Amino acid sequence: MSELDTLISLLAKLPGLGPRSARRAALFLVKRRESLMEPLGAALRNAAAAIRPCTVCGNLDTADPCAICRDPRRDPKLICVVEDLADLWALERTGAFRGHYHVLGGTLSALDGIGPEELNIGRLIPRLAPGVELILALNATVEGQTTAHYVADRAAPTGAQISRLAQGVPIFDIKELRKIAARDKIMIAVIAVPAEAAQQVVNQVVAAGIKAVLNFSPGTLRAPEDVKLKSVDLTVSLESLSFYLAQEIE
Numbered sequence: 001m002s003e004l005d006t007l008i009s010l011l012a013k014l015p016g017l018g019p020r021s022a023r024r025a026a027l028f029l030v031k032r033r034e035s036l037m038e039p040l041g042a043a044l045r046n047a048a049a050a051i052r053p054c055t056v057c058g059n060l061d062t063a064d065p066c067a068i069c070r071d072p073r074r075d076p077k078l079i080c081v082v083e084d085l086a087d088l089w090a091l092e093r094t095g096a097f098r099g100h101y102h103v104l105g106g107t108l109s110a111l112d113g114i115g116p117e118e119l120n121i122g123r124l125i126p127r128l129a130p131g132v133e134l135i136l137a138l139n140a141t142v143e144g145q146t147t148a149h150y151v152a153d154r155a156a157p158t159g160a161q162i163s164r165l166a167q168g169v170p171i172f173d174i175k176e177l178r179k180i181a182a183r184d185k186i187m188i189a190v191i192a193v194p195a196e197a198a199q200q201v202v203n204q205v206v207a208a209g210i211k212a213v214l215n216f217s218p219g220t221l222r223a224p225e226d227v228k229l230k231s232v233d234l235t236v237s238l239e240s241l242s243f244y245l246a247q248e249i250e
Helices: 003-011 018-029 033-050 085-095 142-158 176-183 195-207 238-250
Strands: 073-084 099-103 133-136 162-166 188-191 211-217 228-231
Touching: 003 018, 073 085, 085 099, 133 142, 142 162, 142 228, 195 211
Parallel strands: 073 099, 073 133, 133 162, 188 211, 211 228
Antiparallel strands: none
C-alpha cells in the first residue's frame, strides 16, 4: 500500500468520511502540502503527545487537572455527569452551565459488554458529599436512563443532591412566536408534545410565520410547501441535536 493509500484509508476512518470523501480530502491536503498538510501533521503529532485525560473529571486537556477543574470561577458544588466529551462540549457551547463536569466515557450496555467497571464512575463518588448537587445529563435512551439510575443509586449514600436535566421543550405562546418570527424572519420551533397535539402546534407555529420546524414528536405531520419540516428521533444525543440545529439554521 502506498503512502497516499494509507492516508486515504486513515482519513476514511474519521466520522462522516467514507472512501470517496477521504480521497477528496487526501487530494486537498496533498495539493496544499506546505500551507495545510505539514501544519496539520505537526498539530496532530503535538496533540497526540500533549493531550491527556483529566484524572478528576475525564475531560481532555494538555494539563491535569483540566482547565475546567482548575477554573476558580466555577462552582465546585455543581457536578454535571455526561456520557462523553461531545456532550460536555455541547453544554459548554451554550455558556449556561458554570459548574464542574464528570465524563463517564459511555453508558451501561449488557449487549456491548459495558459494565460499571468500564465507566468512569469510581472517580465520581469521592467527589460527592452533602451540599454538592449531582446533575445527571445523560441521553434519553434505554442505556442512558439505565446508567442514570445506576449512578443515582451509587451516589445516594454520599448525601449529595441528585437532579436531572428537564426533558421536553417549552412552547412559547403565539404572541411571542409572532415577535420572534418578525424579528428573525426564519425561526426553528422544536416540537416535543404528544403526537395527537403535535399537528395543532405545528399549525400555530406556521400561522405565526415560522418557516422551519424541527419536529421531535412521533407520527406524520403536515405543513405547507413553503415550510421546512424535519423530523428527528427523540433519542439523538446532545451533540447530534446541536448538529441538526446548525444544519437547519444554515
